[in-house]
Amino acid sequence: MSNAVCDFYCEKILSGLLDVPVYFEKERVFAFHHTNPLWEHHVVLLPKKHVESLLTLGEEDNDLLLELMRTAKMIAGDFMARFGAARIYTNLGDYQSSKHLHWHIGSGTQLRPY
Template sequence: MTDSTCDFYCGKILKGLLDVPVYYENERVFAFHHTNPLWENHVVLLPKKHVESLITLEDADNDLLLELMQTAKMIAGDFMARFGAARVYTNLGEYQSSKHLHWHIGAGPQLRPY
């Protein structure tokens, strides 16, 4: 398992070492406006608990996964209402730059290449 102090989200974002514009937060999940957005409207959603990726979730994490999906649904619904479309995805393996489970939720024109 990856040392959770070494991933970007545990090491910087969740410790408050990098100031990010908060979209939504509760005791288990954190969503913020991406600081280098890929789309005009780009939110990153992650669990506060370190989980490496979608495929490393365990049965004990089912409630957390449900809460993450409900939050993703809420954010995507907001984007749909305001912008008429939304993207929701997570990356795995070499496509995952930070080994901490997170979803990208975006809407609007793409601002830079992937």
């Protein structure tokens, strides 16, 4: 993976430097169980390609975005079936601590403050 921009997900997660419990993986997307979860069930979904945020996706990323959305739908469907509820969100600007597009998918009791 050659990314001009370094961020936590590229540098630690996708490089394999930090071992995380994998939830789902395909050629272009990666989902893992959050290591410091906000909810009882908390998965982070990201593209393997570095994309800074939802706002920086280009037309050339349309297929990638569809794959991410299909994967988010699959994870949320799993959470709905097992836990009866799910939430999906991405952060932008100051709310986005790591400048790599990612979605949080969660369910259950909130374990810590945002």
